[in-house]
Amino acid sequence: MRRIYLDHNATSPPLPEARALLRQVLDTGWANPASAHLEGRQARAFLDTAREQVARLARVPVTSIFFTSGGTEAAHAALHGAALAGTGEQIVFSGLEHAAVRAAVAGLAERGFRLVEVPPGRDGVMDAQRFISACLAGDTAVAALIRAHNETGLVQPVQAVADALGAHGIPLVVDAVQAPGRLHSILPHGEHVLGLLSAHKIGGLPGAGTVVAAADRPMVPFLGGGEQERRRRGGTPPLALIAAMGAAAAHVAGQGSEPRERMGRLRDEFEEELLHEAEGIEILGREMARLPNTCAFLVEGVPGEDVVAALDMVGVAVSSGSACSTGSARPSESLLAMGYDRDRARGLVRLSLGSGTTRAEMDHVREVLVTVLGRLRRYGAASGVS
Incomplete structure (x- = not known):
């Protein structure tokens, strides 16, 4: 049975370019890039190339890029680095943030910062003025x-917020992990913006990430121990993984708009046909700006994790929310923030397409999904489960 993978918001398979460069670096670039000898200089060349490639993808100066061990460390590095370098006393964050960002702000609360969480609207989009006012x-x-939200795909008003906060010198951390290859603009413009990127979301491998921050922005290193990464992140960098991230970034940057436009058409056609063929489906944000690869819906009367398990058994990989939360019985924090009750939020199912997803695959997934939903509902009715 040939499996169909529709969980690209959790991770995308490594691109051939990334795998090839990973092997090359392990063979010839294994030295410490901070060393002055030939081997160190060879390693440094791989690091410099990756920095240029990621900067080109994000459309920022190369001096704005520093590497981390992944998106989670990037979130902690950006939030801690900016907060501790300033004099402010409160941290403002949206109710839509990823678990990594939530953990980072919780750590800042332990340091004495006051936390202010701003809930989104019922539609899953943050009211820019409400956030700015907070x-x-x-x-x-x-x-x-x-x-853009990793579960619903809904795009948030980051540019309006960045403009308003920038006028007051307030740094804004933007988790842009889901944006490359899916949105034309990855990060909002502004000298006070700090962006987060992750390798394995773009065809690299887990273990590498990036903070994008202006070279002259004051930051307290989250990890000390050395002067690597322009004194912003101590420790020898995971060079092979960073080089692979650079290769993936170059691939995504060279694709242009065609893949995201095609994914959007496939997603829209899938949703329209699914609504005609299945009952009790609520597609989140269908009429709003979303990541073109993301379809998130709530199933009435059926837990999302049951749908995921049933589809997995017939060769289709989807999720019931963020991979960092999947596996627990807790409903999505973001859906709760949007005003859904816990039972309704547990019905979440997310499909996230990749650039290679085909129409035939989406047609097959729709057919088996309709069958699976019917079977699960019949089972629930027969067993008295609502």
């Missing part, structure tokens, strides 16, 4: 607003 109502050290 930031300006107190002495804000740093704010965080996700670029």
Whole structure:
């Protein structure tokens, strides 16, 4: 049975370019890039190339890029680095943030910062003025607003927020992990914006990530121990993984708009046909700006994790939310923030396409999904489960 993978928001398979460069670096670039000898200089060349490739993808100066061990470390590095470098007393973040960002702000609360969580609207989109007002109502050290939501795919008003906060010198951390290859603009413009990227979301491998921050922005290193990465992140960098991230970034940057336009058409056709063929489906944000590869829906009367398990058994990989939360019985924090009750939020199912997903695959997934939903509902009715 040939499996169909529709969980690219959790991770995408490594691109051939990334795998090839990984092997090359392990063979010839294994030295410490901070060393002055030939082997160190060879390693440094791989690091410099990757920095240029990621900067080109994000459309920022190469001096704005520093590497981390992944998106989670990037979130902690950006939030801690900006907050501790300033004099503000509160951290403002949206109710849509990824678990990594939530953990980072929780760590700042332990250091004495006051936390202000701003819920989104029922439609899953943050009201820009409400968020801005919360930031300006107190002495804000740093704010965080996700670029596009990893579960619903809904695009957030980061540019309007960045403009308003930038006028007051307030740094804004933008989790843009889901944006490359899916949105034309990865990060909002602004000298006070700090962006987060992750290798394995773009065809690299887990273990490498990036913070995008202006070279002159004051930051306290989250990890000390050395002067690597322009004194912003101590420790020898995971060079092979960073080089693979650079190769993936170059691939995505060279694709242009065609893959995201095609994914959007496939997603829209799938949703329209699914709504005609299945009952009790609520597609989240269908009429709003979303990541073109993301379809998130709520199933009435059936837990999302049951749908995921049933599809897995017939060769289709999807999820019931963020991979960092899947496996627990807890409903999505973001859906709860949007006003859904816990039972309704547990019905979440997310399909996230890749650039290679085909129409035939989406047609097959729709057919088996309709069958699976019917079977699960019949089982629930027969067993008295609602």
